Amino acid sequence: MSEMWINMGPQHPMTHGLWNLRVKVDGERIADARAEIGYLHRGIEKIAEIKTYTEFIPLSDRFLCYASAMSWEMAYIGAVEKVMNIEIPKRASYIRVIVLELQRIASHLMWLASWTADLGLLTMFLYAMREREQFLDLMQMITGGRLHYVYMRFGGVVKDLPEGFKEIALPVLDQFEKRLRDYKHMMDESEVFILRTKGKGIWEKEYAISMGVTGPNLRASGVKTDLRKETPYLSYADFDFDIATGTACDTYDRYVVRMIEMSESIKIVREALKKLPDGDFKLFSIPRVPPKGSAIFMSEDPRGLSAAYLVSDGTLHPYRLKFRSPTYFNIQGAVPAIIVNERIADVPSIIGSIDVCLGEVDR
Amino acid sequence: MKDTRSKKVYSVVIEPMTTTMKQFFRSLIRPSTLLYPFEKLESGDKKYFGVNGDIWSRYRGWITLNLPACISCGACARACPNKCCVMEKVVDDPDSITKTHMHPRIDFARCLFCELCVQACPVTDCLNMTSIYDITEYDRKDLFYTPKDLYVMYKKAKMEKKFTTMSQGKVASKKE
Ligand code: SF4
Numbered sequence: 439m440s441e442m443w444i445n446m447g448p449q450h451p452m453t454h455g456l457w458n459l460r461v462k463v464d465g466e467r468i469a470d471a472r473a474e475i476g477y478l479h480r481g482i483e484k485i486a487e488i489k490t491y492t493e494f495i496p497l498s499d500r501f502l503c504y505a506s507a508m509s510w511e512m513a514y515i516g517a518v519e520k521v522m523n524i525e526i527p528k529r530a531s532y533i534r535v536i537v538l539e540l541q542r543i544a545s546h547l548m549w550l551a552s553w554t555a556d557l558g559l560l561t562m563f564l565y566a567m568r569e570r571e572q573f574l575d576l577m578q579m580i581t582g583g584r585l586h587y588v589y590m591r592f593g594g595v596v597k598d599l600p601e602g603f604k605e606i607a608l609p610v611l612d613q614f615e616k617r618l619r620d621y622k623h624m625m626d627e628s629e630v631f632i633l634r635t636k637g638k639g640i641w642e643k644e645y646a647i648s649m650g651v652t653g654p655n656l657r658a659s660g661v662k663t664d665l666r667k668e669t670p671y672l673s674y675a676d677f678d679f680d681i682a683t684g685t686a687c688d689t690y691d692r693y694v695v696r697m698i699e700m701s702e703s704i705k706i707v708r709e710a711l712k713k714l715p716d717g718d719f720k721l722f723s724i725p726r727v728p729p730k731g732s733a734i735f736m737s738e739d740p741r742g743l744s745a746a747y748l749v750s751d752g753t754l755h756p757y758r759l760k761f762r763s764p765t766y767f768n769i770q771g772a773v774p775a776i777i778v779n780e781r782i783a784d785v786p787s788i789i790g791s792i793d794v795c796l797g798e799v800d801r
Numbered sequence: 802m803k804d805t806r807s808k809k810v811y812s813v814v815i816e817p818m819t820t821t822m823k824q825f826f827r828s829l830i831r832p833s834t835l836l837y838p839f840e841k842l843e844s845g846d847k848k849y850f851g852v853n854g855d856i857w858s859r860y861r862g863w864i865t866l867n868l869p870a871c872i873s874c875g876a877c878a879r880a881c882p883n884k885c886c887v888m889e890k891v892v893d894d895p896d897s898i899t900k901t902h903m904h905p906r907i908d909f910a911r912c913l914f915c916e917l918c919v920q921a922c923p924v925t926d927c928l929n930m931t932s933i934y935d936i937t938e939y940d941r942k943d944l945f946y947t948p949k950d951l952y953v954m955y956k957k958a959k960m961e962k963k964f965t966t967m968s969q970g971k972v973a974s975k976k977e
């Protein structure tokens with residue numbers, strides 16, 4: 439059988455964005471693959487240089503990953519705060535942890551929905567989307583936005599948690615935890631699901647590390663790493679949670695790791711709401727512009743390690759702002775390594791399992 | 802043999818069926834979706850599947866301007882990230898009471914609904930956000946709102962009590 443190249447993308451239901459996966463097929467098997475990115479390039483790092491620091495906050499959550507806007511806001515604001523060298527109040531950092539973890543759940547649910555739709559499990563797609571709606575409602579209650587929050591400011595957050603948020607959020611979390619168990623059970627008992635995920639898309643541990651893969655994908659390959667535990671930023675050191683890891687390095691493990699992460703996030707939110715200290719939600723005496731200097735801030739995005747590198751020259755605008763997006767490295771590590779020798783019908787499920795978000799790849 | 806089979810029937814057929822049936826009956830009581838153009842999501846609405854609380858009190862929707870209260874300071878235009886909120890001269894309007902008659906106009910086709918202009922406004926109850934979310938037009942020129950149009954929106958939103966975030970400045974508004 440002769441080999442041939444097939445374009446999957448840039449407009450293809452599998453891509454979850456706009457990129458082109460070129461695969462070389464030998465019959466049913468994948469012999470080689472190439473990733474072509476760049477369709478969504480908007481020059482965000484250059485735009486940052488003509489915006490003032492505050493003006494860039496709304497853009498930082500729009501131009502990067504739209505499914506986890508809050509964590510990118512955190513990356514940008516964390517870098518600016520590091521240059522300013524300020525310590526945010528305890529309450530502000532607790533509120534940030536709450537919104538970041540709610541965002542993680544919403545982002546993982548978005549992944550679950552799109553990935554199960556790839557697999558053809560449309561029931562799970564609808565359930566996950568609907569559960570996500572509840573978390574968007576909670577976010578709307580706190581921030582006023584459903585996707586783009588513009589909630590954080592230098593030195594804290596823009597508004598305090600609303601009155602009675604705890605009483606509303608806790609039942610939602612309890613209910614979701616129960617349903618998550620139901621859903622996981624429902625999927626695990628599905629033989630088709632197991633056949634299509636177990637042992638597919640093996641990502642070797644050493645290879646993943648060498649390609650800079652991070653986040654749930656790396657944890658599923660058996661590396662116990664999580665920035666929230668290793669170099670705790672914000673108040674993550676105060677909370678008790680586990681790092682989920684896998685052993686088999688396959689698609690199924692990546693799914694399990696994310697499912698466990700969601701329940702760990704529920705635990706963190708619950709604990710943070712319980713321990714929420716009184717005090718200011720924002721530091722009011724902050725410098726108007728950061729002083730001369732540079733800093734790099736790294737945080738644990740739902741997709742992996744995200745970082746923002748800021749160089750400030752003491753003017754109103756950033757001199758240089760660089761983002762490190764986890765998906766960029768995840769795609770590089772995934773193509774072609776984890777899809778060669780798989781069947782072409784499995785490609786959407788394997789690529790879907792690494793949680794691709796093109797907004798942050800092309801920036 | 803028989804035992805494992807009945808176990809399998811339970812876990813493969815009955816249990817997933819229970820999960821889906823539960824969802825089915827739940828959605829009869831509280832539907833997950835709306836027939837959008839006919840039914841609309843309103844604040845305080847508990848009919849649909851969502852959290853049981855007031856999720857609308859901070860919503861960042863359509864922006865309105867209380868024209869008589871505006872002091873033409875231009876803080877909103879300076880705060881806007883993509884300069885879609887620009888000062889514009891209002892001619893022949895008795896509601897504009899400042900000397901320069903400069904008031905903000907907003908191009909909603911480019912607005913991010915980021916609330917920075919509302920937070921910058923130094924006057925109480927002047928530039929407000931509402932929970933109106935579904936104003937669409939056939940032409941994007943129609944999304945270009947002059948200060949007068951924004952004032953019309955203000956009066957409409959005030960009547961329907963749609964305000965969410967109001968500008969919180971120190972200066973009290975001059976005219977009701
Ligand atoms: S909401 Fe943001 S983008 Fe829209 S007019 Fe106000 S400052 Fe400008």
Ligand code: SF4
Pocket residue numbers: 866870871872873874875876877878904905921922923924927928
């Ligand atoms: S900031 Fe408020 S008072 Fe000043 S020009 Fe804008 S709307 Fe008018």
